[in-house]
Amino acid sequence: MRWDVFFGSFPTLLSALPVTLELAVISITLGFLLAVLLAAARLSGLRALAALAYAYVYVIRGTPLLAQVFFVYYGLGQLDAMRNSILWPVFREAYACALIALSLNTAAYGSEIIRGGLLSVPRGQIEAAKAFGLSPTQRFRHVVFPQALRAMLPAYGNELILMLKGTSLASTITIIELTGQARILASETYAPIEVFLAAGAIYLGLNVVLSFGVRLLEGRVQRSGGFAMEG
Amino acid sequence: MNKTELPASQPGLAVPTIESRDLRKSFGAVEVLKGVSFKAYEHQVISIIGASGSGKSTFLRCLNFLEAPSSGEIDFKGRSLEIGGGRAPTRIEIEGLRRRTGMVFQQFNLWSHWTVLENIIKVPIHVHGVPRQQAVQRAMDLLAKVGLREKVNAYPASLSGGQQQRVAIARALAVEPELLLFDEPTSALDPELVGEVLAVIRALAKEGRTMLVVTHEMSFAREVSDKVVFFHDGRIEEEGPPAEVLRQPRSPRLGAFLKSVR
Numbered sequence: 001m002r003w004d005v006f007f008g009s010f011p012t013l014l015s016a017l018p019v020t021l022e023l024a025v026i027s028i029t030l031g032f033l034l035a036v037l038l039a040a041a042r043l044s045g046l047r048a049l050a051a052l053a054y055a056y057v058y059v060i061r062g063t064p065l066l067a068q069v070f071f072v073y074y075g076l077g078q079l080d081a082m083r084n085s086i087l088w089p090v091f092r093e094a095y096a097c098a099l100i101a102l103s104l105n106t107a108a109y110g111s112e113i114i115r116g117g118l119l120s121v122p123r124g125q126i127e128a129a130k131a132f133g134l135s136p137t138q139r140f141r142h143v144v145f146p147q148a149l150r151a152m153l154p155a156y157g158n159e160l161i162l163m164l165k166g167t168s169l170a171s172t173i174t175i176i177e178l179t180g181q182a183r184i185l186a187s188e189t190y191a192p193i194e195v196f197l198a199a200g201a202i203y204l205g206l207n208v209v210l211s212f213g214v215r216l217l218e219g220r221v222q223r224s225g226g227f228a229m230e231g
Numbered sequence: 232m233n234k235t236e237l238p239a240s241q242p243g244l245a246v247p248t249i250e251s252r253d254l255r256k257s258f259g260a261v262e263v264l265k266g267v268s269f270k271a272y273e274h275q276v277i278s279i280i281g282a283s284g285s286g287k288s289t290f291l292r293c294l295n296f297l298e299a300p301s302s303g304e305i306d307f308k309g310r311s312l313e314i315g316g317g318r319a320p321t322r323i324e325i326e327g328l329r330r331r332t333g334m335v336f337q338q339f340n341l342w343s344h345w346t347v348l349e350n351i352i353k354v355p356i357h358v359h360g361v362p363r364q365q366a367v368q369r370a371m372d373l374l375a376k377v378g379l380r381e382k383v384n385a386y387p388a389s390l391s392g393g394q395q396q397r398v399a400i401a402r403a404l405a406v407e408p409e410l411l412l413f414d415e416p417t418s419a420l421d422p423e424l425v426g427e428v429l430a431v432i433r434a435l436a437k438e439g440r441t442m443l444v445v446t447h448e449m450s451f452a453r454e455v456s457d458k459v460v461f462f463h464d465g466r467i468e469e470e471g472p473p474a475e476v477l478r479q480p481r482s483p484r485l486g487a488f489l490k491s492v493r
Contacts, residue, residue: 127340128336130329131297132333132358134358142342143342146344
């Protein structure tokens with residue numbers, strides 16, 4: 001173990017951290033928005049729409065994220081229709097492909113978490129809200145949402161951690177984020193143990209901060225019964 | 232206790248608080264309510280009894296549209312909500328009716344993410360626009376009334392069933408309802424907790440509140456209510472003052488039912 005290489009690799013590795021964070025933040029955000037739509041589709045009561053959303057979730061959850069990244073980057077580019085379409089400038093870029101694959105992936109998992117959270121709210125409590133004349137919007141805002149949020153936060157926190165680590169797969173399609181940078185540095189220094197230990201330490205540090213943040217949020221939601229839902 | 236002799240004997244003189252005309256409800260091919268016509272006047276306490284599956288709970292839940300009736304008419308305070316024949320009350324009309332009634336459920340259905348106080352003040356604040364301070368003041372009075380002032384900041388999960396049901400009653404009273412609906416309020420309680428809840432409901436009856444109580448508690452029906460309504464197979468089989476209906480039932484079915492619950 002060469003400690004000088006271990007410590008010396010941090011500045012180079014950290015220079016790639018913004019790319020990792022950007023991939024994570026953007027795909028988590030886009031994925032969440034899509035997840036909300038998917039969950040809404042599944043709970044819409046429209047059978048065709050629900051089936052479509054279910055099929056999507058089923059396929060995404062049943063295939064590896066790495067395969068999805070390859071499919072979007074290498075696979076779609078093989079199609080003439082794609083290369084001739086107006087979307088080609090987007091799908092030509094590895095960075096955009098990584099974002100698309102990551103977002104589509106987390107959306108599937110996220111939608112299941114959101115759906116589970118919404119379904120966890122006891123029917124009787126929704127019925128009580130109805131009986132007292134709350135409108136559908138009021139029922140959602142005051143009764144369903146705060147409880148669903150509470151139920152889904154731990155699982156969603158877990159998904160965020162998986163996504164943060166999932167960004168490392170972007171390195172396989174030429175993107176130099178944290179893992180990609182680590183691979184370059186390892187081949188330059190011939191010290192893969194030191195370099196990947198350092199990279200691992202950075203991921204670990206990020207996830208410690210992330211879990212702490214989620215736990216803080218959980219505590220807050222637990223105490224107040226929703227964020228700022230105070231009357 | 233018979234404070235409602237007047238409207239009951241002279242129905243022409245008063246507008247019922249709630250009235251149903253030929254109310255029907257089907258779940259798929261099964262008709263659960265087969266034409267129920269019913270009136271409740273102000274200050275009346277009416278016990279609704281019957282075997283399970285007789286339609287009594289469905290009837291109560293149709294009155295505030297928790298179950299959508301298939302056809303018939305419901306008048307609340309003289310305002311008609313007609314169902315069937317291409318007519319259905321609007322969401323606004325239904326919410327309007329619900330906001331003037333209070334309901335107590337068999338399973339309490341308190342909102343578990345809120346404290347006892349929040350359970351009581353949220354509807355007045357968000358639905359009725361009552362200022363927070365006033366809602367809190369009223370909630371404290373109601374909690375004192377149901378004997379749970381010290382539980383004001385507790386969460387429902389930490390309360391016994393009887394305590395939860397008393398909070399649920401306070402929640403229903405907080406909206407100053409013109410009609411209280413009780414759907415088997417003591418059926419989910421351990422036997423030793425039934426008394427404390429019945430005592431609260433009895434006190435409300437004495438105040439002259441208008442109440443419909445679906446119940447299996449025959450002693451409650453006998454002692455507290457002005458009228459007893461017996462449901463059988465989706466219809467009102469017999470109704471009248473408890474002394475008559477419960478002591479000398481005319482219908483053999485009611486006679487058999489009374490024997491079975493004793």
